[in-house]
Amino acid sequence: MGTRRDVLGGIGAGVLAMLGGSTAQAAPKRKLGYAVVGLGYYATRQIMPNLKDCEFAELKALVSGTPAKLEKYGAEYGIPKSHWYDYQNYDRIRDNPDIDIVYVVLPNAMHAEYSIRASQAGKHVLCEKPMAVSVAECQAMIAAAKKAGKKLMIGYRCHFEPYNLKAIEAVKSGALGKPTLIFAEHGFYASPNQWRLDKALSGGGSMMDIGIYSLNAARYLSGEEPVEVSAMEVTDRSDPRFKTVEDRIDWQFRFPSGLIADCVSSYSSNHNHYRVTGRKGWVELEPATNYEGQEMWTRLDGKREQVVLPKPAKNQFVRQLDHLPECIMSGREPIVSGEEGLRDMRLIEAVYRAAREHRAITLA
Amino acid sequence: MGTRRDVLGGIGAGVLAMLGGSTAQAAPKRKLGYAVVGLGYYATRQIMPNLKDCEFAELKALVSGTPAKLEKYGAEYGIPKSHWYDYQNYDRIRDNPDIDIVYVVLPNAMHAEYSIRASQAGKHVLCEKPMAVSVAECQAMIAAAKKAGKKLMIGYRCHFEPYNLKAIEAVKSGALGKPTLIFAEHGFYASPNQWRLDKALSGGGSMMDIGIYSLNAARYLSGEEPVEVSAMEVTDRSDPRFKTVEDRIDWQFRFPSGLIADCVSSYSSNHNHYRVTGRKGWVELEPATNYEGQEMWTRLDGKREQVVLPKPAKNQFVRQLDHLPECIMSGREPIVSGEEGLRDMRLIEAVYRAAREHRAITLA
Numbered sequence: 001m002g003t004r005r006d007v008l009g010g011i012g013a014g015v016l017a018m019l020g021g022s023t024a025q026a027a028p029k030r031k032l033g034y035a036v037v038g039l040g041y042y043a044t045r046q047i048m049p050n051l052k053d054c055e056f057a058e059l060k061a062l063v064s065g066t067p068a069k070l071e072k073y074g075a076e077y078g079i080p081k082s083h084w085y086d087y088q089n090y091d092r093i094r095d096n097p098d099i100d101i102v103y104v105v106l107p108n109a110m111h112a113e114y115s116i117r118a119s120q121a122g123k124h125v126l127c128e129k130p131m132a133v134s135v136a137e138c139q140a141m142i143a144a145a146k147k148a149g150k151k152l153m154i155g156y157r158c159h160f161e162p163y164n165l166k167a168i169e170a171v172k173s174g175a176l177g178k179p180t181l182i183f184a185e186h187g188f189y190a191s192p193n194q195w196r197l198d199k200a201l202s203g204g205g206s207m208m209d210i211g212i213y214s215l216n217a218a219r220y221l222s223g224e225e226p227v228e229v230s231a232m233e234v235t236d237r238s239d240p241r242f243k244t245v246e247d248r249i250d251w252q253f254r255f256p257s258g259l260i261a262d263c264v265s266s267y268s269s270n271h272n273h274y275r276v277t278g279r280k281g282w283v284e285l286e287p288a289t290n291y292e293g294q295e296m297w298t299r300l301d302g303k304r305e306q307v308v309l310p311k312p313a314k315n316q317f318v319r320q321l322d323h324l325p326e327c328i329m330s331g332r333e334p335i336v337s338g339e340e341g342l343r344d345m346r347l348i349e350a351v352y353r354a355a356r357e358h359r360a361i362t363l364a
Numbered sequence: 365m366g367t368r369r370d371v372l373g374g375i376g377a378g379v380l381a382m383l384g385g386s387t388a389q390a391a392p393k394r395k396l397g398y399a400v401v402g403l404g405y406y407a408t409r410q411i412m413p414n415l416k417d418c419e420f421a422e423l424k425a426l427v428s429g430t431p432a433k434l435e436k437y438g439a440e441y442g443i444p445k446s447h448w449y450d451y452q453n454y455d456r457i458r459d460n461p462d463i464d465i466v467y468v469v470l471p472n473a474m475h476a477e478y479s480i481r482a483s484q485a486g487k488h489v490l491c492e493k494p495m496a497v498s499v500a501e502c503q504a505m506i507a508a509a510k511k512a513g514k515k516l517m518i519g520y521r522c523h524f525e526p527y528n529l530k531a532i533e534a535v536k537s538g539a540l541g542k543p544t545l546i547f548a549e550h551g552f553y554a555s556p557n558q559w560r561l562d563k564a565l566s567g568g569g570s571m572m573d574i575g576i577y578s579l580n581a582a583r584y585l586s587g588e589e590p591v592e593v594s595a596m597e598v599t600d601r602s603d604p605r606f607k608t609v610e611d612r613i614d615w616q617f618r619f620p621s622g623l624i625a626d627c628v629s630s631y632s633s634n635h636n637h638y639r640v641t642g643r644k645g646w647v648e649l650e651p652a653t654n655y656e657g658q659e660m661w662t663r664l665d666g667k668r669e670q671v672v673l674p675k676p677a678k679n680q681f682v683r684q685l686d687h688l689p690e691c692i693m694s695g696r697e698p699i700v701s702g703e704e705g706l707r708d709m710r711l712i713e714a715v716y717r718a719a720r721e722h723r724a725i726t727l728a
Binding site: 189 | 541542544545547549551553592594595596598600612614616618622623624626628630632633634635641642643645722723724
């Protein structure tokens with residue numbers, strides 16, 4: 001156990017393509033400007049610091065309902081007052097040519113409105129996941145971006161994270177043999193009194209917030225779309241955290257190839273882990289989808305080994321933030337488009353329904 | 365990672381009680397005699413060699429339909445011809461006072477018949493798991509043993525294995541905090557052309573054979589009985605191995621405490637692993653239920669550590685084989701009685717039904 005040879009046979013072309021910066025033929029001419037909407041923890045601690053390291057992106061505007069935050073981060077990032085917005089004058093971003101992309105980092109229930117208004121203002125949109133709180137909202141967001149002729153991308157950063165890409169490649173390459181099981185578990189203990197626990201803002205509980213990592217991983221690891229889902233929810237409604245949203249919800253996906261994914265979502269325990277098992281062995285990540293610190297293990301031919309990848313030139317945040325400008329300038333679709341967010345939302349609704357109706361739901 | 369301190373706080377009284385031999389007040393006077401029925405791989409490679417190391421048990425008779433096996437093992441273990449039986453004269457064990465216990469190690473579909481006939485012959489019975497192939501058969505076995513006034517025990521050897529006992533204790537002690545998830549996976553690649561793949565002999569596929577380890581672990585780790593089950597089966601019926609039995613079947617148990625168990629059973633990939641997660645961390649075994657080589661890991665307060673237990677005086681096989689004689693001589697019920705086997709069989713039938721009907725089954 002524990003040697004650091006890459007038993008999966010070195011980093012493949014697929015991962016390399018994602019790890020690099022621009023490719024010569026699609027090299028953008030300039031950095032595109034981001035407006036960040038919602039100056040909470042994730043925006044200010046993760047997104048904005050990483051924007052500094054981008055090759056094709058820079059922070060150009062701030063949107064917040066809290067004047068003190070605009071003052072603070074405006075000063076810290078050198079954003080002039082002319083590029084500060086609140087939720088009343090938000091639509092005036094239309095008149096600011098420095099803003100190419102609006103990154104919506106608001107509570108889930110506000111994603112649709114602020115993404116659609118950005119599209120209507122003629123801006124490209126990067127929206128955090130979950131894309132919205134219903135399939136109908138996702139469809140409206142896609143329609144608005146299409147009507148504006150602008151791009152819409154969802155913030156699935158794991159699609160830009162080397163260990164996750166390596167795991168995808170391990171499955172695809174056949175190194176594991178025919179896959180039979182994906183087990184994916186995500187959760188954390190949600191502290192009381194936060195917007196996540198208010199359905200009006202979050203649209204749902206652990207599933208919307210952290211379970212979506214298990215769900216999306218099941219799809220990107222399998223490379224398939226599920227055809228059946230069954231689910232089980234457990235929520236202690238006497239716990240003051242769970243007046244409006246669910247705590248635990250676990251589900252099973254059946255994929256066309258015969259692969260089953262067993263997925264976990266929790267607001268009462270810590271989980272950040274997945275394992276894909278095939279006839280020849282397995283690959284696992286733990287932590288799997290954290291901001292950093294991924295660890296990868298394989299068992300092939302009965303031998304357990306750790307896989308360590310070289311540190312990439314750009315971390316997952318930088319790569320994600322650079323991806324949308326690259327797509328805009330090269331005319332390509334983002335690898336995690338609005339359609340990707342819509343697919344997850346359809347499945348989230350199906351998981352909820354399967355749990356509520358205590359029966360398997362067949363997916364179209 | 366990887367230090368060997370026992371973070372679970374030393375081996376507890378519960379485990380110690382199981383690890384030891386007899387206790388003074390219940391010390392048996394003599395070794396009881398076993399007849400082993402069915403001289404296949406498990407009987408001849410695991411049970412019979414371990415009987416030599418028993419404190420309260422010894423091999424006294426052999427039952428097989430293959431004369432060459434009786435010759436071979438009769439010579440090897442010094443069992444006289446007078447103590448050899450076949451399936452025709454099997455009931456004559458009644459007249460052999462050297463046989464106290466009949467250990468049924470036949471294909472699953474023969475468990476009920478040969479256990480009941482042993483009870484009717486006035487013998488105590490140890491029967492391999494699964495106890496039988498239906499709830500009705502299990503009930504008949506229990507009734508036969510009761511009528512004979514003899515004991516009936518099922519071969520759940522993990523209940524005698526130190527790491528499994530330690531995991532049970534870790535959950536019970538509260539070391540993990542309130543448990544939220546049990547994930548238990550068991551499977552192996554079943555080679556073609558064996559009795560396991562013939563439903564007439566096995567009663568079912570991976571679930572009956574190896575999935576039962578996930579199922580029983582979910583019960584002994586939680587210390588609870590499930591109240592709801594949902595399940596999903598995937599079997600490639602074009603695979604010649606699966607003309608009559610299932611390949612993959614995964615299920616979810618809901619327990620009264622709110623704990624969910626996600627369980628895996630496979631005849632197409634190797635799995636031998638479980639993890640119990642609570643609010644404070646987790647405990648896992650991999651391999652979990654093998655004949656030997658268990659490895660135990662915990663993560664408590666974010667710190668991952670290996671737990672290594674002292675080598676027990678008796679291995680799980682010896683302890684199991686000694687347990688029934690101890691119970692007989694002290695008048696106690698075996699910790700894994702016929703009732704335990706019946707509970708599992710009820711759940712197996714519910715798992716099959718949930719998968720077949722694509723809906724959750726509420727358990728009485």
